[in-house]
Amino acid sequence: MFEKTTWIKLPRNVLVGHGVLDDLSAALAELYLSGRPLVVTSPTPNELAGDRVRAQFDDSATVTVDQASFDAVERVIDVAEAEDAGYLVGLGGGKPIDTAKMASDRLGCGFVSVPTAASHDGIVSGRSSIPEGDTRHSVAADPPLAVVADTEILAEAPWDLTTAGCADIISNYTAVKDWQLAHRLKNVEYSEYAGALSQMTAEMLVESSDAIKPEFEESAWLVAKALVSSGVAMSIAGSSRPASGAEHLISHQLDRLVPGRALHGHQVGVAAVVTEYLHSGERGEWADIRDALKDVGAPTTAAELGIDDETFLEAVTTAHTIRDRYTILGDGVSDAAAREAAAFTGVI
Numbered sequence: 001m002f003e004k005t006t007w008i009k010l011p012r013n014v015l016v017g018h019g020v021l022d023d024l025s026a027a028l029a030e031l032y033l034s035g036r037p038l039v040v041t042s043p044t045p046n047e048l049a050g051d052r053v054r055a056q057f058d059d060s061a062t063v064t065v066d067q068a069s070f071d072a073v074e075r076v077i078d079v080a081e082a083e084d085a086g087y088l089v090g091l092g093g094g095k096p097i098d099t100a101k102m103a104s105d106r107l108g109c110g111f112v113s114v115p116t117a118a119s120h121d122g123i124v125s126g127r128s129s130i131p132e133g134d135t136r137h138s139v140a141a142d143p144p145l146a147v148v149a150d151t152e153i154l155a156e157a158p159w160d161l162t163t164a165g166c167a168d169i170i171s172n173y174t175a176v177k178d179w180q181l182a183h184r185l186k187n188v189e190y191s192e193y194a195g196a197l198s199q200m201t202a203e204m205l206v207e208s209s210d211a212i213k214p215e216f217e218e219s220a221w222l223v224a225k226a227l228v229s230s231g232v233a234m235s236i237a238g239s240s241r242p243a244s245g246a247e248h249l250i251s252h253q254l255d256r257l258v259p260g261r262a263l264h265g266h267q268v269g270v271a272a273v274v275t276e277y278l279h280s281g282e283r284g285e286w287a288d289i290r291d292a293l294k295d296v297g298a299p300t301t302a303a304e305l306g307i308d309d310e311t312f313l314e315a316v317t318t319a320h321t322i323r324d325r326y327t328i329l330g331d332g333v334s335d336a337a338a339r340e341a342a343a344f345t346g347v348i
């Protein structure tokens with residue numbers, strides 16, 4: 001008997017462009033959401049855009065979170081219940097968006113993503129990343145019903161956040177290679193469609209890198225569109241596999257060793273240079289990844305991340321323990337192999 005089933009959860013309305021923040025309520029009107037919104041935000045995004053969001057609703061409540069944590073998720077759930085909110089609007093960077101995504105998943109209510117930074121593909125995906133104990137990687141949570149990404153706001157955000165978003169997309173190259181490897185060696189289910197979409201998203205971003213420059217609103221548009229596409233690839237796959245391989249494991253390990261030292265996207269970009277070398281050796285495509293990162297102004301060395309060489313190497317040699325996800329790191333690379341890869345590629 002044929003037993004395969006597919007259930008793909010995707011956002012229904014995705015708005016990317018200049019001034020679209022003011023179309024938020026129109027985008028939501030089409031979704032038949034009921035009740036009033038609870039805006040989940042953090043201090044800077046609230047100051048930048050909170051009033052423009054609240055002005056579009058007759059009635060709303062707001063809760064501000066300072067960090068992504070399970071305490072913050074609990075607090076949002078409490079406020080949502082106390083305020084009798086019908087759905088949650090995550091306004092800000094990954095911190096409020098992931099907190100709102102997780103809280104709405106727990107509450108069983110709708111979630112809408114209004115990113116103020118194009119810093120990683122979590123702003124669109126059905127994945128939420130809330131640190132708990134030693135766990136740093138994302139877990140499944142229903143994706144946003146709508147995404148409203150105003151490029152005017154994204155373009156005015158600190159440039160580092162945008163280059164981090166670019167690097168998160170560039171790392172899709174190695175993520176897809178790891179996924180294909182796991183398919184060949186461990187029979188992990190692989191989606192050709194999701195893999196191709198993820199890879200094409202990285203290729204298109206790299207091909208447009210000349211247009212990715214600070215103060216060009218088009219840069220924010222290109223990056224936001226790529227983040228949407230990467231999020232869709234994850235939704236099709238039903239996992240973060242299309243956008244998260246060994247380079248993400250290394251980044252998660254860095255988050256444990258030196259929390260908050262560098263942005264997620266920057267870490268996965270630098271780690272991707274090393275994991276590409278591990279995949280394809282001295283003559284492989286690691287230099288293309290490094291050059292793509294350089295072209296968008298993202299870091300390419302451990303030092304540029306503010307991380308010392310030994311800590312970076314410790315992350316590479318221990319990253320395979322992070323989660324049950326087979327990658328080029330296998331059951332662990334030796335210190336000598338990690339050192340060789342990182343030194344040859346100029347990462348250390």
Ligand SMILES: NC(=O)C1=CN([C@@H]2O[C@H](COP(=O)(O)OP(=O)(O)OC[C@H]3O[C@@H](n4cnc5c(N)ncnc54)[C@H](OP(=O)(O)O)[C@@H]3O)[C@@H](O)[C@H]2O)C=CC1
Binds near residue numbers: 068116154
């Ligand atoms: N779901 C997923 O797949 C993923 C989720 N994540 C999660 O996302 C978080 C990191 O994402 P990131 O976006 O860097 O985090 P933040 O939400 O912390 O945003 C980064 C910083 O930028 C500020 N900021 C946001 N928007 C603007 C703006 N328009 N102008 C000026 N400053 C702005 C924030 O201010 P303020 O301090 O006031 O908030 C904050 O200081 C982590 O919690 C991580 O776990 C990361 C990767 C993937």
Ligand SMILES: O=C(CO)COP(=O)(O)O
Binds near residue numbers: 244
């Ligand atoms: O950041 C992500 C994809 O870019 C999510 O990946 P993780 O599942 O490894 O957290």
Ligand SMILES: [Zn+2]
Binds near residue numbers: 120248264265268
């Ligand atoms: Zn990522």
